[in-house]
Every structure is written in structure tokens, then in C-alpha cells.
Amino acid sequence: MRLALGILDLSGRLLFALGVGCLLLGGYLSWQTLSFAQDAQRATGEVVGYHETKEGEASRYRPRVRFRTANGDIITISGQLAAGSKRFAEGTQVPVVYKTSKPTEARIALFTDNWLGASIAGVIGLAGIAGGFLVRRGVRREVTKLRP
Numbered sequence: 001m002r003l004a005l006g007i008l009d010l011s012g013r014l015l016f017a018l019g020v021g022c023l024l025l026g027g028y029l030s031w032q033t034l035s036f037a038q039d040a041q042r043a044t045g046e047v048v049g050y051h052e053t054k055e056g057e058a059s060r061y062r063p064r065v066r067f068r069t070a071n072g073d074i075i076t077i078s079g080q081l082a083a084g085s086k087r088f089a090e091g092t093q094v095p096v097v098y099k100t101s102k103p104t105e106a107r108i109a110l111f112t113d114n115w116l117g118a119s120i121a122g123v124i125g126l127a128g129i130a131g132g133f134l135v136r137r138g139v140r141r142e143v144t145k146l147r148p
Helices: 002-038 116-146
Strands: 040-055 058-068 074-078 093-099
Touching: 002 040, 002 093, 002 116, 040 074, 058 093
Parallel strands: none
Antiparallel strands: 040 058, 040 093, 058 074
């Protein structure tokens, strides 16, 4: 019984550590998005095609978006999020955020492209911390019952 409780205690500690790691990752991704948006300009781009990559039998598609900067330069970028299907029809207008100093490092300005990764990491982090805390609390309760 003590061995099982020891393994559960270790599992709780690892789950807690995973949660902390995921929260740190979510914070880092949020910081990256916020720092990118700090010195950014907005524009409206048009989906002009897709960049297809093969992963075994499956294909992943990244939208190629063309937009015009405030200086009048025409820039084409690939979206940062690849999906199993084409997210937008060709010709669709999408919001774009780009750095004034480097317009080729632009991003599609939608939640899924900028905040989805940070949100998922944050939720997994919170769930991991809560789960690790609850497992360890249950183990401590059982250990106190076993003591004479």
C-alpha cells in the first residue's frame, strides 16, 4: 500500500510540475504576441493561395496572404497556423498585423493565429496544477490514515 501511495505522490508532483511548465509556456507565448503587437501596423490582406505540406498521407495547409503596407509595398506571407483543411476561400479578406520595421514578419490578426496556443497552454497548466494538488492532498490524507 505504501508503494502505491508513493507512486501516486510522485505522479501528483509530476502533474504539478507539468502544470507549472505549461503555465510558463502560456505566459511566454502571450508575451511574444503582446510584444509583437506593440510596434505593429494593421492592414487587410487577401488570401491568394495555400502552401501545402505533406505529413505522411495527410496534407497541412497554410494560407498565403498578400497585403499592402502603409508605404505601399506589397507583401506576401504564409500564415503561422497550418490546418488539415483550407481555412479560408481564396480571395477572402483577412486582418493582418505587421511590424513596421519588418513587414515580412506579419501575422494574420485572428484569435486562432495569435492566442490559441497561449490559451491552450494556460488551460492545461491550470488543470495540471489543480490535478497535482488534488492527487497529493488525497495521498497525504491516506498516509495519515495508515499511521498508527
